[in-house]
């Protein structure tokens with residue numbers, strides 16, 4: 001274990017420093033500056049300002065032609081931390097509740113160790129992306145030429161996973177995280193006196209009927225073997241007991257793994273809106289936003305990841321995907337690769353991701369480093 005001697009302790013300190021100074025998506029200025037500083041101190045070439053605050057470190061070794069990308073995300077969440085840990089957030093309402101501070105530290109640690117002693121032949125791209133939490137930082141980096149400037153034949157990303165015990169590494173071929181869509185529907189009547197309903201289309205009644213109908217899509221239009229969730233999470237309209245409002249808003253989210261199922265749900269939603277218009281004499285508008293696609297692992301990349309994981313920890317084939325989403329999906333649409341869960345659970349009931357009591361488990365920092373290093377040495381060989 002002494003190949004990493006002297007690296008772990010400063011990395012834990014760095015992880016806790018980043019934790020204490022969290023930054024939201026696309027404003028990770030301090031975090032990005034710290035990353036660049038550590039990479040440069042290790043003699044690694046650094047390219048900043050890709051996708052806003054995103055940056056890429058490059059390590060070349062030997063004369064191998066293979067190229068690998070390893071990704072870490074850098075952003076925090078708009079949550080108020082409640083851990084009371086000595087390194088807790090110093091920014092009210094902002095918190096590393098998804099462990100991206102740990103992701104940064106693990107990739108930086110691997111970068112330091114590999115710069116010192118590569119034991120590979122080829123080019124390694126260390127991708128630090130902004131704004132994973134809903135703002136599509138990965139897509140932004142891709143649009144700004146990430147893979148043209150830093151070609152990768154394969155890409156991997158690790159995410160800490162509180163539901164798996166520390167020491168376990170898990171992934172699967174095919175879908176691993178869901179597609180996330182959000183929709184916002186406006187139902188428009190004309191507004192009028194509640195006592196004269198015959199003159200005023202009832203947008204409230206139309207919206208109520210719509211909510212019922214939307215909840216039949218998954219049970220009636222999606223095959224029982226497919227995964228889908230449709231939730232109505234918002235409804236707003238009306239302010240007075242004697243006024244029929246002119247407009248009601250209905251909103252929510254859709255989660256799927258299969259683009260055909262995703263298409264079908266949106267199509268049925270549009271058909272239902274036409275029916276609502278006809279039966280209630282209202283107008284409707286739909287804003288349907290597919291903000292994150294499903295995260296689909298390449299079968300070979302996932303198999304390699306599991307084989308490599310078995311060399312450094314306990315590897316486990318994940319039995320099913322998670323319904324949450326991840327913008328590494330955009331990178332996997334461009335390049336074959338895999339998204340890997342790194343178990344970090346401790347105790348019986350560890351706080352889940354995005355919980356105000358969550359914290360990254362520093363005990364898995366070394367394992368994450370070793371996994372990054374092993375992935376690089378496995379792929380970047382002659």
Ligand SMILES: [Zn+2]
Pocket residue numbers: 097098133353354
């Ligand atoms: Zn998250």
Ligand SMILES: [Zn+2]
Pocket residue numbers: 098099100132159
């Ligand atoms: Zn996350």
